[in-house]
Amino acid sequence: MSKGPVLIDLDDDAARAQPEAAPAVPDHDHPQAASMQKVAAIAARRPSPLARWFWGTAIALFGFVVSLAAWDYLNDLLARSVVLGAIATILTALLLLVLAIIAIREVAAFGRLRKLDRIQHHAAAALGSQDLAAARRVIGEITALYAERDDTLWGRERLKERQDDVLDADALLGLAETTILAPLDTRARREVEAAARQVATVTAVVPLALADVFAALTSNLRMIRRIAEIYGGRAGTLGSWRLTRSVLSHLVATGAVAVGDDLISSVAGGGVLSKVSRRFGEGIVNGALTARVGIAAIEVCRPLPFQAVPPPRVTTLVSRALRGLFGGSAAG
Numbered sequence: 001m002s003k004g005p006v007l008i009d010l011d012d013d014a015a016r017a018q019p020e021a022a023p024a025v026p027d028h029d030h031p032q033a034a035s036m037q038k039v040a041a042i043a044a045r046r047p048s049p050l051a052r053w054f055w056g057t058a059i060a061l062f063g064f065v066v067s068l069a070a071w072d073y074l075n076d077l078l079a080r081s082v083v084l085g086a087i088a089t090i091l092t093a094l095l096l097l098v099l100a101i102i103a104i105r106e107v108a109a110f111g112r113l114r115k116l117d118r119i120q121h122h123a124a125a126a127l128g129s130q131d132l133a134a135a136r137r138v139i140g141e142i143t144a145l146y147a148e149r150d151d152t153l154w155g156r157e158r159l160k161e162r163q164d165d166v167l168d169a170d171a172l173l174g175l176a177e178t179t180i181l182a183p184l185d186t187r188a189r190r191e192v193e194a195a196a197r198q199v200a201t202v203t204a205v206v207p208l209a210l211a212d213v214f215a216a217l218t219s220n221l222r223m224i225r226r227i228a229e230i231y232g233g234r235a236g237t238l239g240s241w242r243l244t245r246s247v248l249s250h251l252v253a254t255g256a257v258a259v260g261d262d263l264i265s266s267v268a269g270g271g272v273l274s275k276v277s278r279r280f281g282e283g284i285v286n287g288a289l290t291a292r293v294g295i296a297a298i299e300v301c302r303p304l305p306f307q308a309v310p311p312p313r314v315t316t317l318v319s320r321a322l323r324g325l326f327g328g329s330a331a332g
Contacts, residue, residue, distance in 0.1 A: 204280045
């Protein structure tokens, strides 16, 4: 039995292997907000032209078949009983009247959204060219937009008193921000905070499969709809879907919904419980991404770009929304 050291011969590859050359260990400290990514991908996905033709043709065929069946049914019922036929005809007419009212409301909702888009375009052009006359026209459009809103009465009066003394386009639009839009911005931030809090809570405490995806989808849709209502672009069902797609398409196109950036990583890693429980960490990240969607919705629905008023920040909204949740350590 040898008492000396035991020597083991290594091949050349093993001998050349160095610890510092080993690949980095994957970092799983920050949870992945898969639910919010799924929501954004689902809502932002644009259908192909073939799919549009298919659904358009299918809806038209379905409407034609239903209309023809209703016509035949009413004719047969009138031939069998005049009274029953008259009742069915009246009910059908009422149904058509309700559908017509719904269609009119949807058209009006699209008109309100287009009005916001038009004001945004005019404001951007006025700021780009520093045209005071164009800025005054934008002020007139904003005043007309909120003419029937009691919550903007004080701001409209202050703007009317001071707008003649302002001789710069950016200062004039900034005055409109601080007088008319400031209270609306506060309400919009509260909606974003409430949605972020709800998404984070459901993600953290509900273990059911797809519960976080459903909560994120419904909360974000409701948040975007309410933000549009706050800024005067109250949308119907189709208008809300169009607005949601435009917001989430912008986020996906710019990569803002990704989790790997420093901002979301700092939010996710700032809480003690996020490092202990993956569900709590996912709740924090999903809440942060909901706040980011809310900020995008504010930028889309707000008639003026942020200039005199600082824009909302994700970290600030998340810290306010999650204050008291997850041990009060959501955002440092």
